[in-house]
Amino acid sequence: MGMNLTEKILAGRLLEGSSRPGEELVIRVDQTLWSDLTGIMASQMLESVNPKRISAQPTVFYMDHNTLTTSTENADDHLYMRTVAKRYGAHYSKPGNGICHFLHCQRFAKPGHVMLGADSHTPTSGALGMIAIGGGGLTVAKSMLGEGFRMTAPKVMRIELSGKLRPGVSAKDVALEMLRLLSVKGGVGYILEFAGDGIAGLSVPERATIANMSIETGATTGVFPSDAATRAFLKAQGREKDWTELSPDADAAYAAAVAINLSELEPLAAKPHMPDIVVPAKDLADVSAHSVFIGSCTNASYSDIKKAAKILKGKKTHPNVDLTVAPGSRQVLEMLIADGSLADLVNAGARILECACGPCIGIGQAPPSKGVAVRTSNRNFPGRSGTADASVYLVSPETAAATAVAGAVRDPREIFDPRILADCTEPDSYPIDDSMLIRPESLCGAANEKTARGENISQLPKNGPLAETVRATIALRLGDNITTDDIIPGGSNILKHIANIPKFAEFTFCYVDPTFVDRAKKLRCSAIVGGDNYGQGSSREHAAMLPKLLGVDLVVAKSYARIHKENLVNYGILPLEFINPADYDRLEAGDALVVDNARSGGEKGEYSVRVGNKGFAFTARLNASAYDWNVLLAGGALNYLRKK
Numbered sequence: 001m002g003m004n005l006t007e008k009i010l011a012g013r014l015l016e017g018s019s020r021p022g023e024e025l026v027i028r029v030d031q032t033l034w035s036d037l038t039g040i041m042a043s044q045m046l047e048s049v050n051p052k053r054i055s056a057q058p059t060v061f062y063m064d065h066n067t068l069t070t071s072t073e074n075a076d077d078h079l080y081m082r083t084v085a086k087r088y089g090a091h092y093s094k095p096g097n098g099i100c101h102f103l104h105c106q107r108f109a110k111p112g113h114v115m116l117g118a119d120s121h122t123p124t125s126g127a128l129g130m131i132a133i134g135g136g137g138l139t140v141a142k143s144m145l146g147e148g149f150r151m152t153a154p155k156v157m158r159i160e161l162s163g164k165l166r167p168g169v170s171a172k173d174v175a176l177e178m179l180r181l182l183s184v185k186g187g188v189g190y191i192l193e194f195a196g197d198g199i200a201g202l203s204v205p206e207r208a209t210i211a212n213m214s215i216e217t218g219a220t221t222g223v224f225p226s227d228a229a230t231r232a233f234l235k236a237q238g239r240e241k242d243w244t245e246l247s248p249d250a251d252a253a254y255a256a257a258v259a260i261n262l263s264e265l266e267p268l269a270a271k272p273h274m275p276d277i278v279v280p281a282k283d284l285a286d287v288s289a290h291s292v293f294i295g296s297c298t299n300a301s302y303s304d305i306k307k308a309a310k311i312l313k314g315k316k317t318h319p320n321v322d323l324t325v326a327p328g329s330r331q332v333l334e335m336l337i338a339d340g341s342l343a344d345l346v347n348a349g350a351r352i353l354e355c356a357c358g359p360c361i362g363i364g365q366a367p368p369s370k371g372v373a374v375r376t377s378n379r380n381f382p383g384r385s386g387t388a389d390a391s392v393y394l395v396s397p398e399t400a401a402a403t404a405v406a407g408a409v410r411d412p413r414e415i416f417d418p419r420i421l422a423d424c425t426e427p428d429s430y431p432i433d434d435s436m437l438i439r440p441e442s443l444c445g446a447a448n449e450k451t452a453r454g455e456n457i458s459q460l461p462k463n464g465p466l467a468e469t470v471r472a473t474i475a476l477r478l479g480d481n482i483t484t485d486d487i488i489p490g491g492s493n494i495l496k497h498i499a500n501i502p503k504f505a506e507f508t509f510c511y512v513d514p515t516f517v518d519r520a521k522k523l524r525c526s527a528i529v530g531g532d533n534y535g536q537g538s539s540r541e542h543a544a545m546l547p548k549l550l551g552v553d554l555v556v557a558k559s560y561a562r563i564h565k566e567n568l569v570n571y572g573i574l575p576l577e578f579i580n581p582a583d584y585d586r587l588e589a590g591d592a593l594v595v596d597n598a599r600s601g602g603e604k605g606e607y608s609v610r611v612g613n614k615g616f617a618f619t620a621r622l623n624a625s626a627y628d629w630n631v632l633l634a635g636g637a638l639n640y641l642r643k644k
């Protein structure tokens with residue numbers, strides 16, 4: 001039996017364990033990626049362990065999320081990360097240079113490498129034949145402090161792409177179709193491996209759009225083969241020497257398979273408030289938009305934005321629509337300036353934003369109250385846009401541009417002849433200017449200089465070790481698919497406090513239940529009960545850290561999203577799972593849960609949880625590796641590593 005691509009890449013990086021699905025493995029990490037959100041926590045962990053130099057190279061710090069700097073907080077965060085980059089040997093990408101995943105594909109992604117990124121969309125680099133996995137800041141920091149990356153070896157699902165996209169239908173529609181087929185839970189426990197004769201016709205940026213949204217299915221990551229198109233892209237980026245050919249063996253085995261015929265796809269849209277509520281764009285003609293956003297790490301390539309410019313050329317945006325465009329990187333922006341596309345966008349009424357995440361995570365351009373936004377980004381969870389009650393639809397750049405002109409969602413083929421897009425392809429050679437991507441040796445300051453910690457940057461909270469008896473009153477009982485944006489939402493007014501943990505904690509669950517923070521503080525020791533896929537979405541470890549700070553010691557859910565569960569362990573919260581999902585229905589807020597033997601009973605992986613006020617008990621599973629169990633016993637990753 002031959003090997004699939006995932007097995008081939010992991011085989012060369014295995015430090016411990018086995019890549020047989022379900023078993024624990026530890027892999028060596030070649031590269032890491034940090035953003036200015038989770039990267040602040042990772043930086044603090046790095047400082048507290050104080051190694052000589054980061055071992056994974058390149059490690060790149062991207063200042064791309066909190067770039068508004070309406071006051072000093074995030075300017076201080078950036079300065080801090082710049083000094084950490086200097087001290088420990090990381091590249092530093094200045095604000096305005098572009099979005100981490102996008103830039104990483106352009107300048108660093110390398111076929112066959114393994115990358116760990118402190119951001120859930122790290123799988124984007126899977127477009128170039130890498131295994132690129134997202135995690136919280138502490139997970140990434142741990143991986144570079146000699147711990148490697150530990151995970152339960154995922155199963156591999158083959159996503160067979162056949163045929164060829166028709167004009168007006170794009171890679172985003174492939175990603176949305178994948179979500180329609182798999183749902184936001186269907187990928188949990190899998191790496192998605194893209195295969196089939198449809199791949200050859202997809203450029204690297206198109207593959208990046210699809211790999212990017214593999215995380216939305218709950219998958220660990222997504223990976224494409226490295227072929228002639230990968231070589232052409234790397235050559236155009238002046239990096240042909242980074243290319244190697246990589247493909248699965250013809251007789252490779254897969255644990256599951258899904259097929260998508262590109263020739264049959266039509267323009268699609270994800271309706272509020274989940275990326276898997278997917279319908280044909282033509283069915284949404286009565287959805288009027290207040291704003292349209294073209295950008296994000298999913299859809300901000302040169303060809304994406306050029307297509308929008310082509311559609312908008314000579315037209316005007318609808319009087320009721322605000323159109324904003326944020327190119328994925330400065331390289332893209334430069335090309336749009338050079339070929340006149342930027343002028344076409346501006347003439348049509350588009351507002352041009354800096355090359356950053358921006359509206360995708362509510363950093364600017366929050367829609368009006370109860371407003372409707374049509375976006376090319378990847379998540380449409382409630383509150384993420386910065387407006388608690390806005391409705392966000394996710395579409396392709398073509399559909400977004402058509403919507404900006406029509407004022408309501410349109411199948412783009414209804415309003416222009418898609419053949420005009422024939423020349424919207426990626427170039428044979430990109431303009432290369434890395435002057436905003438600074439190598440550690442070129443950053444100012446001495447390597448041993450103290451890091452610059454602005455007043456706003458609080459210390460990471462300290463936890464005690466796991467107690468033998470955990471008594472926790474249920475502070476919140478929630479449904480399925482709770483996102484990290486539900487736990488601690490996006491939006492510039494909230495996210496700007498990311499480094500000031502006590503302040504940031506005041507926003508915990510603020511849209512789901514504004515009374516949560518006060519209640520949790522009063523209870524002092526509390527629990528959260530969740531349904532399936534608890535904690536899906538971003539790698540924002542604050543979704544674990546802040547509840548812990550507010551006294552949450554226990555979460556009991558039907559199932560978890562992988563990254564969030566890792567974060568709960570890293571911050572010392574016991575993540576239990578109902579063995580009998582019907583027990584979920586017997587619990588309510590206010591119930592007093594007691595685990596009598598949290599320390600002595602954990603190794604067995606099963607607890608009896610007493611519901612003190614109701615006089616019954618239920619069994620719950622602790623699905624944790626031996627390593628995670630030791631981290632939990634220590635009270636979290638920081639304690640564990642310090643002790644080591």
Ligand code: MIC
Pocket residue numbers: 037038065118119120121134361537538539540541
């Ligand atoms: C996101 O898209 O949700 C973010 C903001 O990029 C997050 C990162 C974070 O919250 O720190 C992610 O995807 O992990």
Ligand code: SF4
Pocket residue numbers: 065099100101119121296297298356357360361377378
């Ligand atoms: Fe930035 Fe949005 Fe991509 Fe997250 S999903 S990295 S916020 S562009």
